[in-house]
Amino acid sequence: MTSPQPEFPPLPVHDPEVRTRHLLALPDGVGVDELEVLAISRFPAAAWETMPGVQVRRSGGGRGARSLAASTGVLRVSRLSTLTGPYSVTSADAVSLGLPAVTTTIYDVRCPRERGEPPYPGGDRDGLKRAFADAMPVREEERVLLWLVAAARRLGGAVRTGERGVVLRPDLDATIDLTVFTDRWLEPDELLAVVQHVVPRARLAMEGVPWHGPADDAGRRAASGLAELGVPEPGGRGLRKALERHGVSDERRRRHLAAEADAFDGAVLSEPVVLEGYGALVDLGVDGMIAVEVGGEEALPPLLRGLPWAAGGALAYRVRWEPTDVEELELERPSFAHRVARGRAMPHVHSIARALQGVVGGEIADAGEFLINPGDL
Incomplete structure (x- = not known):
């Protein structure tokens, strides 16, 4: 018999501010510890400021049935950038954001908006040139986005970029080296x-x-x-x-x-x-x-x-x-x-x-x- 999975708070998909920020979308089965390891792999000082918490809720009745409720956490990857989550999301809400229907959890990314020149000609394996055709991310935003794409590739997820909402679904096997x-x-x-x-x-x-x-x-x-x-x-x-x-x-x-x-x-x-x-x-x-x-x-x-x-x-x-x-x-x-x-x-x-x-x-x-x-x- 498998243990019940905690229910994380739903992503506020109707909040217009959410749609202006980058989102990391992940499929079922990806734990918060896996994301933390990937964050430390790129940002050595990364740490949870607030750990996602799990609480046991008891329902009424003589048998005292229990359910699990979870709260979101805040993972700081650098001085200026954080990920808040995980949030739960339904397939319908994921599709409304342009994300894969298999998405079950989302992390809301807060980082500076820093843009430079338009993209140079050439390859675009990660899709960032497609997402930022007018001006490429630089400095902190570039570092965070490159990590988000790499993490999504490793975990089988996707990244929704802010503003235009372009979705990046990196190929799991794009780089086999x-x-x-x-x-x-x-x-x-x-x-x-x-x-x-x-x-x-x-x-x-x-x-x-x-x-x-x-x-x-x-x-x-x-x-x-x-x-x-x-x-x-x-x-x-x-x-x-x-x-x-x-x-x-x-x-x-x-x-x-x-x-x-x-x-x-x-x-x-x-x-x-x-x-x-x-x-x-x-x-x-x-x-x-x-x-x-x-x-x-x-x-x-x-x-x-x-x-x-x-x-x-x-x-x-x-x-x-x-x-x-x-x-x-x-x-x-x-x-x-x-x-x-x-x-x-x-x-x-x-x-x-x-x-x-x-x-x-x-x-x-x-x-x-x-x-x-x-x-x-």
């Missing part, structure tokens, strides 16, 4: 043995590829209107437009900067090679490839910074999937073919990360820097 953080170094042949135990066709990638400069038909030299025709733009979608708007317009200045960059690269390449990182590749054919990149990392997920072995930084074993069309990685709604390839690559990414963590120890983090139990992979 994983990173193993540890203090143990594996030599290239040791790493290859671990990866080949999982995917036998893995190989080391120790040699660089000479770079001969940008393609002749990329950037400002790219033909206009390629995106409208469905033709990939050399160098990346929107590169030509971005360079025309934000790049260095003077041709002599560009040549001078390029010469300085070449001189710097030449000086670095003339020094003796010290192995500080390396990689391995797994060719997946039409499904792209998996790259395992090894190197030092100083910017660690907040939950790792207090651990003794990570006090001075750590080693990162990054397991990344790269599709045949890398631009689709940054699309909010990639093609069916991309999703099929991603689904076939995902088990390999999980198996490699799990095998590496089993050898070097440490912790596994996803692309949102949220820690993952190896047993869940």
